[in-house]
Amino acid sequence: MNVDVATLADLPGIMALEASFDKKWSEQSWRDEITGTGRLVLIARTTPRGQAQEPEIIGVACFQHVDEVVDLHRIVVAPEHRRLGFARVMLVAGLQWAIERGARRMLLEVDHRNEPAITLYRGYGFREITRRADYYGPGAHALILERALAGVDADSVGMWDMEAEDD
Numbered sequence: 001m002n003v004d005v006a007t008l009a010d011l012p013g014i015m016a017l018e019a020s021f022d023k024k025w026s027e028q029s030w031r032d033e034i035t036g037t038g039r040l041v042l043i044a045r046t047t048p049r050g051q052a053q054e055p056e057i058i059g060v061a062c063f064q065h066v067d068e069v070v071d072l073h074r075i076v077v078a079p080e081h082r083r084l085g086f087a088r089v090m091l092v093a094g095l096q097w098a099i100e101r102g103a104r105r106m107l108l109e110v111d112h113r114n115e116p117a118i119t120l121y122r123g124y125g126f127r128e129i130t131r132r133a134d135y136y137g138p139g140a141h142a143l144i145l146e147r148a149l150a151g152v153d154a155d156s157v158g159m160w161d162m163e164a165e166d167d
């Protein structure tokens with residue numbers, strides 16, 4: 001498993017990955033994420049960058065830091081590579097980046113029906129702070145989740161889901 005910071009050279013691979021999803025981001029959106037200020041775009045591959053045959057990108061995640069908040073804008077993994085820990089590795093790397101930049105919290109928005117994503121986020125200490133009713137359509141609510149980062153040691157962030165916190 002390899003996770004790297006994306007460059008513009010990765011745009012074709014990111015767009016090929018996007019082809020698997022109904023809700024796609026445009027190439028311009030990804031270009032803005034990669035080149036924007038205070039952004040982190042991570043790509044996951046099954047084999048290292050720089051091999052003779054360029055490996056495919058099977059996951060991508062992007063974060064934006066503004067003031068004391070880092071927003072997780074998007075995290076996706078190709079359907080055939082799920083439950084192998086790729087999202088976990090990208091999320092932990094994003095949390096560590098946020099802590100190292102001095103952010104005090106991470107925020108994200110997720111469809112309340114998206115059980116895989118919500119389980120992932122809860123495992124890393126995200127908690128619902130509000131919800132927007134019918135945001136995605138009738139009966140499809142958006143949850144706003146927050147993970148507090150103030151005072152958190154970047155090296156400990158990946159251990160969160162092992163703390164077996166129940167509430």
Ligand SMILES: CC(C)(COP(=O)(O)OP(=O)(O)OC[C@H]1O[C@@H](n2cnc3c(N)ncnc32)[C@H](O)[C@@H]1OP(=O)(O)O)[C@@H](O)C(=O)NCCC(=O)NCCS
Nearest residue numbers: 075076077082083084085086087088109110116117119120
């Ligand atoms: C959500 C998503 C990014 C997870 O990617 P992934 O690489 O499969 O996730 P991981 O393998 O790192 O899983 C980490 C943990 O998340 C939880 N999880 C992930 N997928 C799950 C599922 N289908 N059901 C329940 N829990 C799940 C589990 O706790 C898992 O740990 P475990 O495998 O040890 O039980 C992926 O399902 C995806 O791309 N979905 C479509 C896009 C999307 O919804 N993105 C989030 C938008 S807010």
